[in-house]
Amino acid sequence: MALIETNNLVKVYVEGGVETRALDGASLTINDGEFLAITGASGSGKSTLLQMLGCLDRQTSGEYLFEGKEVSSYSDTELAHIRNEKLGFVFQAFNLLPRLSVLDNVMLPLVYAGVSKKERVQRSEAMIELVGLADRRNYQAAQLSGGQKQRVAIARALVNNPKIIFADEPTGNLDSKSGAVVLEFLQMLNDQGRTLVVVTHELYVAEAARRTVHIVDGRIDSDKAVAHRRIIAKDGFVK
Amino acid sequence: MLGIVIGILSIMVVMSLGQGAQELVLGEFQKFGPNNVFILPGRQPSGPSSVAGTLLSDSLTQKDLADLENPANVPEAVGVVPIVFGQQPIVYASQTYTKMIMGSSQDMAQLFSLTMSEGRFFDSSDVADHASVAVLGATIAKDLFGGNNPVGQKIRINNQMMQVVGVLQAQGAGSFIDFDQATIAPYPVVQDSILGIKYFQRIVVEGASSAGLPALMKDVTSLLRYNHNISDPSKDDFSLQTQASIAQSVGIVTSILTVLLASIAAISLVVGGVGIMNIMLVSVTERTREIGLRKSLGATSGNILLQFLAEAAALTILGGLAGVAGGIGLSWCISFAVNYWWGIQFPFVISISGIILGVGVSSALGLIFGIFPAWQASRKSPIEALRYE
Numbered sequence: 147m148a149l150i151e152t153n154n155l156v157k158v159y160v161e162g163g164v165e166t167r168a169l170d171g172a173s174l175t176i177n178d179g180e181f182l183a184i185t186g187a188s189g190s191g192k193s194t195l196l197q198m199l200g201c202l203d204r205q206t207s208g209e210y211l212f213e214g215k216e217v218s219s220y221s222d223t224e225l226a227h228i229r230n231e232k233l234g235f236v237f238q239a240f241n242l243l244p245r246l247s248v249l250d251n252v253m254l255p256l257v258y259a260g261v262s263k264k265e266r267v268q269r270s271e272a273m274i275e276l277v278g279l280a281d282r283r284n285y286q287a288a289q290l291s292g293g294q295k296q297r298v299a300i301a302r303a304l305v306n307n308p309k310i311i312f313a314d315e316p317t318g319n320l321d322s323k324s325g326a327v328v329l330e331f332l333q334m335l336n337d338q339g340r341t342l343v344v345v346t347h348e349l350y351v352a353e354a355a356r357r358t359v360h361i362v363d364g365r366i367d368s369d370k371a372v373a374h375r376r377i378i379a380k381d382g383f384v385k
Numbered sequence: 386m387l388g389i390v391i392g393i394l395s396i397m398v399v400m401s402l403g404q405g406a407q408e409l410v411l412g413e414f415q416k417f418g419p420n421n422v423f424i425l426p427g428r429q430p431s432g433p434s435s436v437a438g439t440l441l442s443d444s445l446t447q448k449d450l451a452d453l454e455n456p457a458n459v460p461e462a463v464g465v466v467p468i469v470f471g472q473q474p475i476v477y478a479s480q481t482y483t484k485m486i487m488g489s490s491q492d493m494a495q496l497f498s499l500t501m502s503e504g505r506f507f508d509s510s511d512v513a514d515h516a517s518v519a520v521l522g523a524t525i526a527k528d529l530f531g532g533n534n535p536v537g538q539k540i541r542i543n544n545q546m547m548q549v550v551g552v553l554q555a556q557g558a559g560s561f562i563d564f565d566q567a568t569i570a571p572y573p574v575v576q577d578s579i580l581g582i583k584y585f586q587r588i589v590v591e592g593a594s595s596a597g598l599p600a601l602m603k604d605v606t607s608l609l610r611y612n613h614n615i616s617d618p619s620k621d622d623f624s625l626q627t628q629a630s631i632a633q634s635v636g637i638v639t640s641i642l643t644v645l646l647a648s649i650a651a652i653s654l655v656v657g658g659v660g661i662m663n664i665m666l667v668s669v670t671e672r673t674r675e676i677g678l679r680k681s682l683g684a685t686s687g688n689i690l691l692q693f694l695a696e697a698a699a700l701t702i703l704g705g706l707a708g709v710a711g712g713i714g715l716s717w718c719i720s721f722a723v724n725y726w727w728g729i730q731f732p733f734v735i736s737i738s739g740i741i742l743g744v745g746v747s748s749a750l751g752l753i754f755g756i757f758p759a760w761q762a763s764r765k766s767p768i769e770a771l772r773y774e
Contacts, residue, residue, distance in 0.1 A: 202681055202768040223685045229767075230683020241678045241771065258683040302682070 147214050149310060149341060150176040150199060155208035157194050157364075168194035170364035171208065176343065178309075181336040183352040183372075184345045186361035193314055195361065196345045200233055200312040201225050213309075230258050234303030238315035240295040244288035248279060248298050251287050255306040273301035277331065293324025300331055310341040317351055329354050330378040354378055389664075389701055389751055392657015393708025393743035394715065396650055400739030401716035403646030408732045410638065420592040421496070422602055423626040424609070426584065443584035444622040449612055453590060458608050461601040464591035466492045467572055471580045475568055476541040477529040484525055485567040486542055488575025496589060499564060504536035504551030511550075512571040517578070519547040523555035524565040542568065545578040598627065650739070654746055661747055662754045665697065669758035676762045677770025689763040690756065697755025701748040708747070709740055 157169035168191045176182055176199075186192040197203045198210060201217060210217045212228065220228065229235075234255075242251045252270040261269070274283050277297035282290065287298065296316060303311050313332065317325035333354055336342050344355060352358045353376040360368040427442030445467075452458050453465045469488040474481050493499070494506040503526075507518050519540065526535050526549075535549040547570060556564045576582055592601045602625050609623050610616070676689055684692075713735055723731040762770055 197768045200681075202771075203766045223687070226680065226683055226685040226688075229681060235681055237771075241674075241681075243675060243678070254679065255682045258679075258685075258688055306683070 148175045148211075149178050149213060150174070151209070151211040151214075152199070153209040155195070155198060155210055156206045157191075157198060157203070158206040167364055169198065169205070172361070172364065172366050174359060174366060174369070176310075176341065178341055179336075179339050181333070181342045181354075181356040182344070183355035183358045184343065184361060185347060185349075185352045185358055186367075188347060190361045191364035192345045192347075192361045194364075196312055196314050196343065199343060200235060201229050202235075226258075230255055231306060232309045234306065234308035234311040236296065236299050236303050236311065236313035236316045238318040240292070240299050240319070242287035242295055242298055242302075244286065246287055247284050248274060248287060248290070249283045251298055252302045252305050255302060259306055270301070270305055273305045274298070276304070277301045291324070292320050293327060296320060296324065296328050297331070300328065304335070310343065311335065313342065313344045315346055316344060317346070317348070325351075326378055333378055350376065387660075387664075387704075389657070389661050389704030389747045390708040390711060392654070392660055392747050393705055394711040395653035395657060396743035396746075397709060397712025397736060397739040398715050398719070399646060399650045399653055400736035400742070401712065401734050402719060403642070403650070404734040404736050404739075405716075405720060405732045406646075407642060408734060409730070410642070412732070419595050419628050420598060421628065422590045422592065422598065422605060423631070424588040424590065424605065425624045425626060426586065427622060427624070442622065443582070444613060445585040445588055446583070446612075449609060450585065450588060452608055452612060453588060453605065459590065459601060459604045461592050461594075461597040461604070462590050463593050464492050464496070464589075466490050466496050466589040466591070467585040468493070468587040468589065469572055469575055469580060469582065469585055473543045473579055475525065475529070477538065480529055482525060482528055485563070486575060486579060487567050487569045488572035488580070489569060490572060492591075493569065496591065497562070497564070499556075500554045501551050502554040503534060504549070506551055507569075507571050512573060515573045515577070516571060517545060517547045517574050518550045519568050519570040520551045520553060521549055522553050522563075522565040522567045522569075525568060526552045540568075542570075543579045545574065547574075602627075650742070654742070657743075658746060658750045661750045665751060665754035666758055669693070669755070669762060673762045673765075673770050673773040676759070677765070677767050677773065680763070680767035680770065686760075686763040690760055693759035694752070694756055697752050700755070701751035704751070705744045705747060708743060712739070712743070 152172060152174045155169055155172045155174075156167065159166045159168055170191070172191070172195055174195075184192045184195060194203075198205050201212070204218055212232075217225070217228075243254070246254075249267070249270055252273055253266045256266040256269060271280070271283065274280055277300055279294060279297055279301070282294065287295065290298065296319075300316075303313075311332075316328055316332070320328060329351065332342055332344065336356070342355070344351065346352055353372060353374065355372055356375065357369070357371050359366055424445060426444040450465065450467050453462065456462070466489055470485055472483055473486045474483045475486070487493075490512050491507055491509045494501075499506070501520075502523065504520075506520055507516065510516070511518050519542070521529070521535055529535065529540065530538065535552055538549050539546050540549060541547070553564055553569075570579075572585075590601065590605055592598050605625065606621075610618075610621070613622055615621060679689060679692075680686075716735070717733050720731045720733040762773075765773070
């Protein structure tokens with residue numbers, strides 16, 4: 147069974163009486179352990195597709211099966227639990243709570259999962275160490291650099307041990323050096339068996355993945371394996 | 386937070402000062418004593434303009450006084466004090482002040498709880514002997530004599546030489562009768578030699594108890610009607626007042642005060658409320674992105690509401706405590722300042738209704754405007770809230 151399967155997924159936004167078909171019949175299958183890059187020009191609908199897949203919004207029509215079950219049949223609360231337990235997110239704008247410490251930011255998903263305080267701290271500290279920020283754990287998020295913030299965001303996405311991590315332009319706000327570190331992390335996670343879906347409009351990010359799906363006008367234009375995969379740790383990162 | 390504090394604080398200060406002012410005004414009426422009946426000459430005043438008419442009426446005579454003093458006529462009376470008064474020039478050395486001169490009997494000191502700082506009050510023999518003696522109020526004594534002791538000195542009031550026998554202790558401003566500015570003398574000399582009148586402007590009859598007051602008033606009324614040959618009660622040329630009826634007749638003043646204070650409190654409530662409303666709305670608007678993020682990390686709408694409820698509650702409780710504390714402190718400072726600079730014994734009151742109203746309304750507003758927008762924001766899809774600007 148595929149982890150994710152969509153059939154003819156449509157998302158229509160209505161704003162000021164004007165309809166925008168952000169997704170116009172996208173059909174896609176994602177299996178466990180994949181590293182998928184969704185590419186496309188800005189406005190092509192790639193971010194909308196990620197939001198649909200990440201259960202952050204509901205489709206207008208079409209099917210979205212997550213672990214074989216139609217997502218639109220879940221209630222808002224059930225979707226919140228799915229996001230909490232099975233999905234992790236990394237955003238372009240990091241989306242940390244600036245006044246909270248690094249540790250508190252990473253612990254947030256565990257708070258909503260009802261994990262005990264002791265275990266929260268333990269698991270969060272392990273993740274912070276993994277992304278190499280152990281010495282910054284009590285810093286306020288606002289005090290960190292962009293690259294550090296995104297590593298905190300990755301730690302936060304990992305802390306609830308999700309089935310799949312969605313990243314929306316994770317290197318978009320970073321310089322090439324920080325971007326390389328982030329991408330290297332993502333590749334490492336995938337090598338450990340984690341499923342990753344990354345949205346990007348940049349070729350070098352897509353080349354770090356194993357498979358790319360190219361979106362044009364809300365439809366899937368091409369879906370193919372990456373021929374010459376760039377291993378960041380070995381090849382470095384060329385922007 | 387500041388909005389809540391200021392909202393509660395302003396309501397509390399306004400209500401506390403209002404209650405203090407009311408106590409101050411009502412306290413003045415308490416000084417008339419609950420068992421005293423004031424007899425006024427002339428018709429019952431129907432309004433402020435006709436009060437002046439009662440001063441010119443000459444219906445209360447020496448005979449009335451003598452008959453009232455007779456226990457056979459008014460058995461419940463334990464004291465009868467006549468009063469005459471007028472503004473007269475008071476001269477000592479080269480200084481002249483035109484101030485109130487009051488004529489009364491020796492019992493006036495006890496009736497108005499007057500105490501002496503120098504010398505003595507005049508006594509019954511001074512009244513009987515038509516003695517030219519006077520007691521000075523604290524302020525007029527200071528004005529005329531500076532730091533010197535006035536007792537034994539002679540002053541001239543409307544060309545009548547009077548010997549000062551005592552000085553009253555300062556009463557403080559804000560009293561119904563300003564004894565500090567007044568000169569008090571036995572009524573015979575004031576009537577004959579200073580004011581040149583034969584009648585009394587007030588006669589105060591002191592009753593033994595408040596229970597006996599109706600009987601006392603009935604006896605006084607029938608005695609005066611008999612003396613004045615009045616058979617038709619609507620033609621009475623005198624009227625009676627008690628502490629209760631005076632409080633009632635000036636009730637319009639206190640009710641105006643109450644209405645004024647209530648409207649000021651209402652305005653400060655609205656101002657404070659709008660402040661709280663704005664703060665809560667702004668904070669939720671600012672934090673819609675945070676709500677989106679928390680939801681994308683797995684928070685349910687219930688988690689979000691609970692968080693904002695707890696925050697709004699903490700904010701209003703802390704703000705409420707600070708506001709109440711500040712309100713009490715500021716009220717105390719104001720009453721202290723009024724005492725200090727104006728010498729008015731302004732009572733310091735902690736307005737319980739002010740606390741309840743202020744804290745109640747602020748908390749309600751804080752909770753409503755803290756939770757309602759959060760509830761709206763929590764209903765958005767996570768991505769909608771995340772994109773919110």
